[in-house]
Each structure stands twice: as C-alpha cells, then as structure tokens.
Amino acid sequence: MSDNPTRTNIEELGEFGLIDKITQSFSAQQPSTMMGVGDDAAIIQPTDEQIVVTSDMLLEGIHFDLAYVPLEHLGYKSVAVNISDIAAMNAIPQQITVNLGLSNRFSVEAVEALYRGIGYACKNYKVDLVGGDTTSSASGLVISVTALGAASSQFITRRNSVYENDIVCVTGDLGAAYLGLQVLAREKQVFLSAPGQQPNLEKYDYVVRRQLRPEARMDIVYELRESEVIPTAMIDISDGLASELFHLSKQSNVGFRIFEENIPIDQQTYETAEEFRLSPITCALNGGEDYELLFTISQADYEKIKHLSDVHSIGYAQPLKNGLQLATKAGQFVDIQAQGWNHFKAADEADDIGSAD
Amino acid sequence: MSDNPTRTNIEELGEFGLIDKITQSFSAQQPSTMMGVGDDAAIIQPTDEQIVVTSDMLLEGIHFDLAYVPLEHLGYKSVAVNISDIAAMNAIPQQITVNLGLSNRFSVEAVEALYRGIGYACKNYKVDLVGGDTTSSASGLVISVTALGAASSQFITRRNSVYENDIVCVTGDLGAAYLGLQVLAREKQVFLSAPGQQPNLEKYDYVVRRQLRPEARMDIVYELRESEVIPTAMIDISDGLASELFHLSKQSNVGFRIFEENIPIDQQTYETAEEFRLSPITCALNGGEDYELLFTISQADYEKIKHLSDVHSIGYAQPLKNGLQLATKAGQFVDIQAQGWNHFKAADEADDIGSAD
Numbered sequence: 020m021s022d023n024p025t026r027t028n029i030e031e032l033g034e035f036g037l038i039d040k041i042t043q044s045f046s047a048q049q050p051s052t053m054m055g056v057g058d059d060a061a062i063i064q065p066t067d068e069q070i071v072v073t074s075d076m077l078l079e080g081i082h083f084d085l086a087y088v089p090l091e092h093l094g095y096k097s098v099a100v101n102i103s104d105i106a107a108m109n110a111i112p113q114q115i116t117v118n119l120g121l122s123n124r125f126s127v128e129a130v131e132a133l134y135r136g137i138g139y140a141c142k143n144y145k146v147d148l149v150g151g152d153t154t155s156s157a158s159g160l161v162i163s164v165t166a167l168g169a170a171s172s173q174f175i176t177r178r179n180s181v182y183e184n185d186i187v188c189v190t191g192d193l194g195a196a197y198l199g200l201q202v203l204a205r206e207k208q209v210f211l212s213a214p215g216q217q218p219n220l221e222k223y224d225y226v227v228r229r230q231l232r233p234e235a236r237m238d239i240v241y242e243l244r245e246s247e248v249i250p251t252a253m254i255d256i257s258d259g260l261a262s263e264l265f266h267l268s269k270q271s272n273v274g275f276r277i278f279e280e281n282i283p284i285d286q287q288t289y290e291t292a293e294e295f296r297l298s299p300i301t302c303a304l305n306g307g308e309d310y311e312l313l314f315t316i317s318q319a320d321y322e323k324i325k326h327l328s329d330v331h332s333i334g335y336a337q338p339l340k341n342g343l344q345l346a347t348k349a350g351q352f353v354d355i356q357a358q359g360w361n362h363f364k365a366a367d368e369a370d371d372i373g374s375a376d
Numbered sequence: 377m378s379d380n381p382t383r384t385n386i387e388e389l390g391e392f393g394l395i396d397k398i399t400q401s402f403s404a405q406q407p408s409t410m411m412g413v414g415d416d417a418a419i420i421q422p423t424d425e426q427i428v429v430t431s432d433m434l435l436e437g438i439h440f441d442l443a444y445v446p447l448e449h450l451g452y453k454s455v456a457v458n459i460s461d462i463a464a465m466n467a468i469p470q471q472i473t474v475n476l477g478l479s480n481r482f483s484v485e486a487v488e489a490l491y492r493g494i495g496y497a498c499k500n501y502k503v504d505l506v507g508g509d510t511t512s513s514a515s516g517l518v519i520s521v522t523a524l525g526a527a528s529s530q531f532i533t534r535r536n537s538v539y540e541n542d543i544v545c546v547t548g549d550l551g552a553a554y555l556g557l558q559v560l561a562r563e564k565q566v567f568l569s570a571p572g573q574q575p576n577l578e579k580y581d582y583v584v585r586r587q588l589r590p591e592a593r594m595d596i597v598y599e600l601r602e603s604e605v606i607p608t609a610m611i612d613i614s615d616g617l618a619s620e621l622f623h624l625s626k627q628s629n630v631g632f633r634i635f636e637e638n639i640p641i642d643q644q645t646y647e648t649a650e651e652f653r654l655s656p657i658t659c660a661l662n663g664g665e666d667y668e669l670l671f672t673i674s675q676a677d678y679e680k681i682k683h684l685s686d687v688h689s690i691g692y693a694q695p696l697k698n699g700l701q702l703a704t705k706a707g708q709f710v711d712i713q714a715q716g717w718n719h720f721k722a723a724d725e726a727d728d729i730g731s732a733d
Contacts, residue, residue, distance in 0.1 A: 053426060057627070058534050059464035059612060060430035060525070065422030069410065071419035074507055074522055076475040080514030107416035118433040118520045150431055157437030163475045163509075163520035165431055178415050189696075255416060270414070364504070 061149035079159030110170035120161030197306025199230030199367025418506035436516030451493025477518030554663025556587030
C-alpha cells in the first residue's frame, strides 16, 4: 500500500460514504434479487426451489497474511470459498452478503482493491452482493461472507447419502494450495532477511495461484447437470481429502477404499513437495484449501461422467467396518488419518501435516 | 473467566468437537428449516413469501468491551441486532448463521456461555441456527451473524416510501442504551483504579440493560399486523434517531418535523443524562443502539394504532425543501444534525456526541 500514489483515509468518507462508493459498481444479475444494498435487509424473491445458505469467515493472521496476499485476490477468495460450499450442495449460487472489519491502516483504495476482487467473483459466479456491514476493527482485517443459492430438492447433494459400492470422485488436483502456502511463507522469510531481493515465483505459478485465488468448481456442477448425473453425496475439499472422507464416512456410515495412484496431483505439486521434502500424497490428503469437489456416484452413473476430463474416480465406498483405507502404489493398505486444520492448535503445530502412510 | 471452576481449552475439542458440542442443544423450530448445521450449507424450503436477508458483525474493542459485557448477553445481543433489521422490514425472522472468531484466551465454557445467549435469542425470536463457521482469531472476539426472514411482498417496509404528511412513529424510548454505555465505561474506570470496589449498578438497571441486552421489537411487528397497519416505511434505530431520519429523508425525498416533547425518553435516562451532564434529547437523537423501530404511517391509519401503548407519534413528514427540523419545547425550530456512529474516527472523537440544539 505504501507504493500507492493516493491514500484516502476511510474516516474522510465515513461508513456510509464508503458503502455508497463501493456499492455503486455492483449491479444485480439474478432475477431473484428484488433489492440489494441500501435498506435494513435485502429482499429476495424465491422460486419453488430450495434455498441453501452458507457462511465463512476469513481472519487476518489465521487465514491470510497480507505480507503476500494481494487484497484483490483475498476479496475473490473470500467469495469463492463460500460459493464452493454452494457448489458442494449441487446448487446454483445467487446472492452474497459481505461483512468487513477494517483497521485504520486500510485506506479507501485498499478497500476498493478488496471489493474489486469481490466484484470479479460476483461476475464470474453470477452472484449479487446484496448486503453486509462495514465497520472498523481494533486489530486485523476480518471478512465474513454469507452465500445463498438455490436448487430443486432432487438436485441437492448432502453428506449423509453415500451407499456402499458408490464410486468416489474428485475434481481437479489436490495438494497444490498447501504447497503454494509453503512457497509464499518461505519467500516472506527470504524477503524479511534480505529486503532488496525480489522473489521469483514463476517456477511456482500454479501452486501459488491455487493458494491465492482458488476457484469454486461451479463448472463441475453444470457439467454434472448436462451429464444428467446427481451425485449420491458431495462435499468440497477445504480441509484436505482425508478430513472430507471422514465427514462423509461419519454421516453416511460407510468406509472408503481410495487408490493412491488415482489421486490427481499436478506435476508442479510433485516437484514443489520434493523441494520442501514433503510427501506429495500427504499434501494431497491433508493439505487443505484445494476447494475441489469430492463426490460419490452410483456405479450405474459412471458411464455418464467418465468423459469429463477434470473428474477423477479415486476409489469406492465400502462397509463401515472396513474403515478408511488407502491402497498405496506399493500395494499395501494403510489407514487414512484425518488431520484437517485445527486452527485452535498453536501455529507451529498446525503447520505440521501428519503422514498418512 | 478466571473464577470459572472448570476451564476446557478449545484445542482439546478441536473445531469439529466444539461445533458438535454446541449444536447439540439447538433444534429447529421453523417449518422452513429443512436442514441446519452439519453439511456444506443449510437447506431452507421457501414459501411464496419474499425472503429478507441481513448481516451484522460485532468486534471486540469496537462494539463491546468484555470487561463489562457478559458473554451470554453478548450472544443474545448479536442475534437481536440482526433480528431488529428483519423487524424493520416488517418481516418474520426464520434462520440465522453465526460466524465466530475466538482467540485462545476463550475456553469451551466461555463459548458455551456465548451460545447460551444465542440460544435464548433463537428461542425468544423463534429462529433456527442453521450454520456458520467457528475459527480461531489472532486477537479479539469476532461475531458475525446473518439473519433470514420472510414476508409477503405487500408487508415489506422499505426506506424509500415515506409520503409527505405521513405520521412519524417510534417505539419504546430512546437514549437509554447510550447512557448505559457511559455508566459501564465509568464503572470500568472506577474498577481499574480501585479493584476491590464492587460497582453498584442498581440505580442504572434500565439503561444498563438497554445497552447489554437490547430486544428486537418483533412484538411491534406482530401488533402492527393485528392492527392491520402496514407502515409506509420503517427502519430500526441503531445509529440514533437523527441518523435514521436522514436515511429515510434521503431515500424518500421528504423532510421531517419532529416534536421534542413527543420523543419518548425514560425517567432513568433523564436522570442518568443529568448526572453525566449530557442533554437527554441529544442522547435520544444521536445515542444509538436503542434498536427501537422508527416508522411512518398514513394519517388514515393513525386511528388504528393509537391504542398501542409502546408506539409514539413524534412528528410528520414534510416537503424535502423544509428539511429535518426539531420543534423544541421552547417553541423554536432547529435543524437536526445526523451524527450516527463513525467507528472509523478515533475512539475519543467517536465518543463525543454532537448537540442538536
């Protein structure tokens, strides 16, 4: 922000002035948005579809470090992670509200950058910003987003309806976002010890982008509809594949057998993991923040989706008593450990990721 | 919290354990709640009514000081302020989501106290807690609540539909919450300078309660329906009567004439204001956090609501060119100044409240 030629303090505009300035650039795209920002509440005209609602909060120092996260990307990501939850319900996102807590070190220009990212996400996912609260914060930046979506009840995919022998699919590839975070954290240390040195992130462009600007897989939701497939269950991968498998297992009372060789991992993820002396498969299982979709389908539906280039079948559901197993490339069966992200642990502990094999 | 006989660290339960523990005690009351906590998103079955959605955030050090705000009251208030926005739309609240950021100084017992308050509010306002995000915070406590409500389109009251000659009404009484804050802030200073001394708040019970545990005026929403009156416009008084009048004026292109002698102020508010050498009418106009309703009705509807004991007509809408005027008890007309709460100003400035006369 110090490079910014103009810096306008938020108090010059005040809360209402800031909101006016920001919301000018947002216009409604969804026919269900009857009224957005500017009243006590937004008004939404429902159809006969069911409404899904989800909410996520990103806190400075926990979920992001402004030393290496551009505000525009952060704005985009704060929307995308909520849209990802709507996608995981197999629903179509429609509206969002954004609550923002800003300390006085943020200028109007910084808030505009954040909202530019929010705006890109709104445009990309075709959602309307319909409300929220902007306030000052005594310490760091706080972003809390709520997303509303809609789908006919038969489309909605929950977590409690996996059947034994269902095929387990994941989209995209896994582990990259976690390694992107490792790269960024390392470059920050390098920068702090030698401020003149410019970081060279070209080699890590993919893993860094996966961390900074993840996409919700709405494209997959639309492809599934075109393929006339409704998953038996679906969840988004925010805490790592292992953790999400545990959620499905617990809620559906099934076990899983996952084949290591089928877990999609990008080449750059492999190479970066090697550089950091981390196991690529551990990053894929426990890395988190991939925001890919994990879903199960009946075997009968497999033919309908096997042409989808970014969907990978990685295993199948088995009786609960057989547990959550990883069939390794070496032909062994090992129990999958759920790590997830325990932000409540001390930071140095949380940075450790456990080994699954 | 140091007096608490048991203190369980949140990391002992982890995020999922904490959520499980908390959500056990919440059960759905609304028929529209198809599924609450436990999936990527909650599922809501809409009727043919419109949906209203609002979101507010409370941040430690800005909106509350845990030195004198009990966590149970804080939980209640964080819901009530959102329900107040739903009430201001003349709609019926149905669901809420709660995002929580907790630093490691909060124990499981502290979080339970917070959720107990949230639970009381859910029960009182008949809303279902259907989701949210619980995460750790690098610094203070962060509470972000989103509320959903519903109403037929003809009931919904916006801010842009005041007509000239409409009667202006407020509910309850004004200025008490602001004076409650002054009392609590003073007692904190007394306590800090003489820790052994117990504060005696009995004399200030009403103003303190108005600050710590405000109620959303859903009772008025129901009374208006029973009286078969739909306000022409409505807004809740969160930033002070003056600020809300300015919102209505700006959006409806009308001015207002408000009669000082009609503005409802409680006896304890008068007495406390006098003690603090503040003008009671200034506290009522610019105090904020009253969470009463400000609404306008056509003159024809006045007969239908004049029996409502907690609704007070305080003036009428006039042509915009005549401005926002206060007719003082002395018979003078003075311009009303909007102060509102500018949290972005330095704290000592924000604490000053301007004079309207």
